[in-house]
Amino acid sequence: xxxxxxxSLFFTSIFLNATQVDIYxxxxxxxxxxxxxxxxVIVFSDFYFITANRAIYNQKxxxxxxxxxxxxxxxxxxxxxxxxAKINLNSNEAYFNNxxxxxxxxxxxxxxxxxxxxxxxxxxxxSAVSSCNVExxxxxxxxxxxxxxxxxxxxxxxxARLYVKNFPIFYLPYxxxxxxxxxxxGLLVPKFFLKRNEGFYYEQPIYIATDENWDLQxxxxxxTDRGFGLYSTLRFVDSLYSTGELNFGGFKEKSxxxxxxxxxxxxxxxxxxxxxxxxxxxxxxxxNVQEGLWIDATYLNDIDYLNLSSNNTYDLASLVTSKINYxxxxxxxxxxxxxxxxxxxxxxxxxxxxxxxxxxxxxRFLNNLFDERLRYSFDATFHNFYRxxxxxxxxxxxxxxxxxHNTFFEDLLHFTFTESxxxxxxxxxxxxxxxxxxxxxxTHSFNFYTDLSxxxxxxxxxxxxxxxxxxIGAKSGSISENYLEESAQKDDQINFxxxxxxxxxxxxxxxxxxxxxxxxxxxxxxxxxxxxxxxxYNDYINFNNETFYSYEKQKFxxxxxxxxxxxxxxxxxxxxxxxxxxxxxxxxxxGTRANYIVxxxxxxxxxxWLDTQRAHANMWELGYTxxxxxxxxxxxxxxxxxxxxxxxxxxxxxxxxxxxxxxxYPIGGIKYDFSLAETESKx
Numbered sequence: 064x065x066x067x068x069x070x071s072l073f074f075t076s077i078f079l080n081a082t083q084v085d086i087y088x089x090x091x092x093x094x095x096x097x098x099x100x101x102x103x104v105i106v107f108s109d110f111y112f113i114t115a116n117r118a119i120y121n122q123k124x125x126x127x128x129x130x131x132x133x134x135x136x137x138x139x140x141x142x143x144x145x146x147x148a149k150i151n152l153n154s155n156e157a158y159f160n161n162x163x164x165x166x167x168x169x170x171x172x173x174x175x176x177x178x179x180x181x182x183x184x185x186x187x188x189x190s191a192v193s194s195c196n197v198e199x200x201x202x203x204x205x206x207x208x209x210x211x212x213x214x215x216x217x218x219x220x221x222x223a224r225l226y227v228k229n230f231p232i233f234y235l236p237y238x239x240x241x242x243x244x245x246x247x248x249g250l251l252v253p254k255f256f257l258k259r260n261e262g263f264y265y266e267q268p269i270y271i272a273t274d275e276n277w278d279l280q281x282x283x284x285x286x287t288d289r290g291f292g293l294y295s296t297l298r299f300v301d302s303l304y305s306t307g308e309l310n311f312g313g314f315k316e317k318s319x320x321x322x323x324x325x326x327x328x329x330x331x332x333x334x335x336x337x338x339x340x341x342x343x344x345x346x347x348x349x350x351n352v353q354e355g356l357w358i359d360a361t362y363l364n365d366i367d368y369l370n371l372s373s374n375n376t377y378d379l380a381s382l383v384t385s386k387i388n389y390x391x392x393x394x395x396x397x398x399x400x401x402x403x404x405x406x407x408x409x410x411x412x413x414x415x416x417x418x419x420x421x422x423x424x425x426x427r428f429l430n431n432l433f434d435e436r437l438r439y440s441f442d443a444t445f446h447n448f449y450r451x452x453x454x455x456x457x458x459x460x461x462x463x464x465x466x467x468h469n470t471f472f473e474d475l476l477h478f479t480f481t482e483s484x485x486x487x488x489x490x491x492x493x494x495x496x497x498x499x500x501x502x503x504x505x506t507h508s509f510n511f512y513t514d515l516s517x518x519x520x521x522x523x524x525x526x527x528x529x530x531x532x533x534x535i536g537a538k539s540g541s542i543s544e545n546y547l548e549e550s551a552q553k554d555d556q557i558n559f560x561x562x563x564x565x566x567x568x569x570x571x572x573x574x575x576x577x578x579x580x581x582x583x584x585x586x587x588x589x590x591x592x593x594x595x596x597x598x599x600y601n602d603y604i605n606f607n608n609e610t611f612y613s614y615e616k617q618k619f620x621x622x623x624x625x626x627x628x629x630x631x632x633x634x635x636x637x638x639x640x641x642x643x644x645x646x647x648x649x650x651x652x653x654g655t656r657a658n659y660i661v662x663x664x665x666x667x668x669x670x671x672w673l674d675t676q677r678a679h680a681n682m683w684e685l686g687y688t689x690x691x692x693x694x695x696x697x698x699x700x701x702x703x704x705x706x707x708x709x710x711x712x713x714x715x716x717x718x719x720x721x722x723x724x725x726x727x728y729p730i731g732g733i734k735y736d737f738s739l740a741e742t743e744s745k746x
Contacts, residue, residue: 086105088101088103096124111136127149183213184212195691202228216241223238265285269281269282292315304342307338311333327365332363358388362404384403396428399426427439438466465482466479479512497543500544509531510529513527522566526562554584556581556583558582560577574597609623636657639654656670664690668686693728698721
């Protein structure tokens with residue numbers, strides 16, 4: 064019989080938005096506009112691929128009812144399963160019972176008792192949502208009613224309950240989150256923690272993204288025993304050639320905390336701007352011109368502006384430096400304009416801090432002079448130094464090196480002779496006994512060097528070594544103030560340098576070594592030794608050392624050692640040691656950090672940074688992370704030292720605490736921070 068064999072029926076709607084439908088089944092019959100199909104039903108249309116146990120299709124209305132094991136592929140991304148579905152193939156409106164829904168563009172799936180779906184919205188009742196495995200999910204949010212905006216993929220849930228392995232954790236009358244990675248305005252995941260000295264902390268980030276060219280994030284915060292504040296970040300793209308970020312905000316202390324801590328400022332405020340652009344006038348000057356503008360500027364009234372920001376990534380022990388750099392260059396010439404502004408966060412006032420703005424530079428790149436063996440370049444700089452208190456000045460430096468280069472013994476030996484002319488002129492302010500100073504010198508440099516390479520079978524060696532003899536010719540004048548930029552005042556000296564590399568038979572780098580030693584002729588002693596060594600033991604272990612030794616000062620001025628160890632990404636460990644002894648003081652630090660992936664789910668980590676000169680730890684932490692596909696949490700104990708500006712000067716605040724962070728992907732998470740103890744000491 065005809066209904067016992069495979070039957071293919073084709074229908075075409077008479078409407079303008081006609082939909083082509085092909086239905087295949089083992090048992091089918093048609094009565095008027097109604098087609099009934101049973102057993103292994105397959106439905107094709109312009110937008111759907113459907114399988115079911117039974118189907119009833121109304122050709123006139125475009126409605127199709129599906130029964131039994133209903134599987135639907137809608138477009139290229141959407142998949143669903145239910146035991147009953149009613150779909151209008153013309154309008155794409157659909158109703159489902161016992162519905163499972165997923166979309167490749169979404170990070171989550173849905174299950175529901177009853178659901179409604181169209182091109183704009185997906186609504187469901189008595190449902191659950193999660194990003195974990197469908198069978199026995201680690202977590203899910205169950206809700207009585209919810210809907211998904213299919214245009215922006217934002218999920219709205221009512222009477223939401225978070226379950227972890229079928230155990231209820233918390234309840235929210237309403238909960239909303241984004242289910243994809245596209246930008247959109249809304250509330251971000253809040254942050255809160257508890258500190259003994261500051262009370263309960265709560266921060267609610269607000270994200271505003273109404274335009275493709277910019278977005279704004281507001282971070283209001285409250286610390287119940289300390290005060291309240293607002294930080295903000297504006298990110299923008301103002302042209303095809305530029306991007307920028309503007310951060311600004313402030314924090315107001317409560318009077319009780321302000322007087323108890325003896326702080327210098329009751330309000331901590333600041334503003335930061337980062338901006339990069341590579342085309343200002345380039346379009347007018349031609350494609351052979353390079354151009355760049357970079358602004359990295361920060362202004363703050365004290366260091367607590369940085370301490371209290373949740374986006375704090377600064378090295379708070381260093382000087383806060385603002386820079387504005389602009390350059391314009393072609394194949395022969397370079398023009399630059401710069402400015403630097405310093406804020407010493409350890410000072411109550413920066414009136415004595417020397418600033419540098421503006422500075423200008425012109426540089427002529429290396430060019431041939433009559434012959435390719437004869438070359439020259441030229442450099443001119445202007446620096447304006449200023450401060451409200453104490454002397455300041457401006458300085459002009461001019462330098463003209465002319466060099467002759469030749470090779471001998473079939474390029475085995477290279478020889479370069481350089482005649483360099485240098486002049487510096489300074490005008491002082493607030494120094495009555497002297498208004499002007501200058502310094503002039505010319506230097507002669509003889510440089511002999513060679514490049515060698517040889518294959519030894521088991522390894523390959525390249526060696527570059529040279530000997531440079533530099534002595535001073537005519538000179539006159541002097542520059543007495545040492546706080547200005549170092550000039551080219553030099554002494555007769557001999558420099559020996561070498562650079563060598565070792566490679567194994569596979570061409571892998573095994574050792575890199577750079578060495579430089581300076582000998583001062585007139586003083587008849589060595590000046591400075593510089594040694595840089597990196598040893599690559601294998602693919603997992605390498606050692607690096609940088610050593611600077613001053614013979615004049617009879618001490619090591621800078622030593623940095625670092626060891627890195629890793630094994631197939633399961634374990635990595637690094638150890639570093641940094642020593643510095645110069646006019647700014649003596650510093651000695653030891654730091655180490657390790658990370659061990661015990662299993663695909665467990666990750667242990669820890670680290671410490673010790674100031675051995677002052678016999679205390681600047682920071683140490685120990686913790687672990689549990690990671691699953693759809694969620695993770697971290698538990699960590701940390702101690703650290705943060706600087707704080709008081710009316711008596713800079714102090715160090717020691718903080719120790721337990722940190723607990725968990726995240727449910729992609730809805731976000733919560734960070735819990737409990738400060739166990741706080742102490743304060745002078746720096």
